[in-house]
Amino acid sequence: MTTTRIDARFAALAREGRAGLVTFVSAGDPDPDTSLALVRALPAAGADVIELGMPFSDPMSDGPTIQASSQRALKHGQTLAGTLALVRAFREGDDATPIVLMGYYNPIYIYGVDRFLVDAHAAGVDGLIVVDLPPEEDAELCVPAMKAGLSFVRLLTPTTDAARLPTVLANTSGFLYYVSITGVTGTAKPDFAAVGRAVAAIKAKTPLPVAVGFGVRTAADAAAIAAYADAVVVGSAIVSAIKASLDANDAATPATVEAATALVRELAGGVRAARRTAAE
């Protein structure tokens, strides 16, 4: 494959003149079968890129919503092998929507980096976001991942200053993920004007698409960010919708898949309504 699914998708979005919607759910939340049904339903609801959380016992960068979703998945026996199986099953019916796995390093390290990269590529994974691997630790996973044909999507944050930006951009591929707040997922609301300035500063230094996430909850938030970013990432709001549909024992109900896809349709509407304007 010469063009990756990620590159193809962002090229298509550019042709359409709109931003993309990146949706996050934790793999295996609330259980493996429901999670697969849910992920399968995301593209039709308007997800352009699927970000799939690899559940971890100690998610240091996540707020309570995603912490709880990881715990639900782990309680149902979700493993990294199970997450790759989910991707394989999804790929049987969709060979176009990019899938990016997001999580923490330890489960990958324990699975074995080389074996993981081979298995992830074979399963149809397109990229990785690993929160606790900054550029200083690139030799661990980033460089081997790029050699194995997987994009390594880097997080940029409000604390990444101009001096550090080139270091962070150096080994990034696929797209960049700008974290709109200093904080954990699903908590504070971003300052849209400040985020716009930051995205413009990043885009001046790299041809890679820039996605923006953390704290985006509503269609209006998504539209505001879609005006200047190449993609909008929504996680905690979707995970909250899943949680709200569960029964008292945190088990899936007939409403679970629809609860998530209804919100995704709404968010996609926001993203698609936004006119692309150059950030000024």
Place this chain on the structure above:
Amino acid sequence: MSTPQPLNSFRTGPDERGRFGLYGGRFVAETLMPLVLDLERAYAAAKADPAFKQAMDHHLATYVGRPSPLYFAERLTAHLGGAKIYFKREDLNHTGAHKVNNVLGQIMLAVRMGKRRIIAETGAGMHGVATATLCAKFGLDCIVYMGAVDIDRQQPNVLRMKALGAEVRPVTSGSSTLKDAMNEALRDWVTNVETTFYCIGTVAGPHPYPMLVRDFQSVIGIETRAQMQEAEGRLPDSLFACIGGGSNAMGLFHPFLDDTGIEIYGVEAAGHGVDTDQHAASITGGRPGVLHGNRTYLLMDRDGQIAEAHSISAGLDYPGVGPEHAWLADVGRVTYLSATDDEALDAFKLCSRMEGIIPALEPAHALAKAFALAPQKPKDHLMVVNMSGRGDKDLDAVARHLGGAL
């Protein structure tokens, strides 16, 4: 396999990437990375500034109460009939444990860096108390994250922190113990990066923490060298310290690492036994993984999910260990043993009754192994056990465990 070259020195780590061999590193989110680099620069500048050391020595002498005595445990020595047993009395420091040595250094760094809001995690509460104490002394805001389970079993320390003006935030995520408190502190730090200094309580976390905490604690070993020279005219033959994260142990061991004739023992918490799933012995019963900013030995399941640790001692109840210990275990310079809850309790009782010193349950683990080895050593063998904290905080837990038969 080829035989590794013998090392010229065991005291050169970490390297510029913060590694001790395979271990250590900077496994943190990008948001924190600039902060971690700032801290590294600030620490290097402080180390090069004679005024910093001078101020620190002054506070260590007049506020902490250093040097702490090296005490000859005469009755225990006679009772066990072997090695001469000495205690390094870190329990006599202000706040009652070794934790204050490190906290003083970090709080002075925070002041230099212009940070006025201090966060900390705590297990047994000793690091929380030390942090609350120095924040009071330097007029800084202090927030301590503590697992809800630990808040229950360490009430006296919770009250001390509150009396000192700190806010104690209960942590109910995960297993509600030390590792979860550390997760929560990291979440706070990532949220309040501009204003906040994270005062880590042990030789773990991202580089430069394992190095700087070790350096601040090394005063223990430096004093011990001089005091043993004074008492016996020579260096000790063996050293013992308990290992949770391992800061009291690194502090005692580091100045002696290149004296290769000295036997060094770290004692982990074996809980109900390392062959059960109820222990906290990461080196003895774990394997290398990545958590809380560094690679080290961790307790985890086969999928890399971190396991809950167990120890009667809240201060040792952590599923990891400092990365320098992981390296010292691999290269064989330090021998890592483990003591069960019951062995620690026996040592707690024996020490209290024979020396009039009530040890914390943490150093009681080190005492247990020292007491086991002492009878096998000749009478001129000089043994030092790091008495890393006082046991007042543990009396409730011990009484509960012994069914009131203290």
